Amino acid sequence: MAEQSVLTVNIVTPDGSVYEEQTTMAIFKTTVGEIGVLPNHIPLLASLQIDEVRVKIDGTDDKFEEIAVSGGFVEFSNNIATVVANSAERKENIDSDRAERARKRAEEKLARAKQEHDVDTLRRAEVSLRRAVNRLNISKH
Template identity: 60%
Template sequence: MSDKPELTVSVVTPDGEVYNNKTTLVVCKTTEGELGIMPNHTPVLASLAIDEIRVKTGEDKFDEIAISGGFLEFSNNTLSIVASAAERKENIDTSRAERARQRAEKRIKDARTKHDEKELKRAEISLKRAINRIRISGSNK
């Protein structure tokens, strides 16, 4: 990739940096839809959905990072992603994510029984995060 223009991508959480690399393409899902960023892209600031960040590393290869929402800022060929939680595909503990899914499903059931809308929303977000991590850990991209 060295003969092509590149951008630097950095993913950070409150616990520190999760990912840092140079690339020619990053694909992510914002709250408004999917966004692809290449070198020299127009500066942008956007909220991120609970989904994955895909960073091109080769012809048909991507690094995948599960994120739990956040935001991105791109300018001067630097993409900064700040997320409340982020995890590289190879670091995802699938059994832990599956347990989180089961806990979230139980919390949703309990919240519906008690008609607790706040707890229901929190549990639904937890479920989305768990499902996202399970999906990314098992994806064949």
């Protein structure tokens, strides 16, 4: 019987490696849509949204590990998917209380920026809010 092909998923941030595992499938939310990558996929380079990276757990049909990423990009070649992001957290490492506090702070900044018509602060607050909500959503799965 032939050995099943696998791919390696590496997720790195400026602070170092956050995740490295082998799998038979990984799913990434890119800026142009969701993409599933299987072993021997053609090479690709894509920008990522603030969302989750899902990595199929070996030996299961429908269970995935979830890693929160704050954008970045994914590069895939030679059965290695490398995600480079400003920040990333495994589901089990997310502090939901801290994420909830970050969500509230971002919502307050967003409201102030709208009142003051401060476009730069508004954009930063929107990104902060998306990051906090992403972390909260993943922590609750």
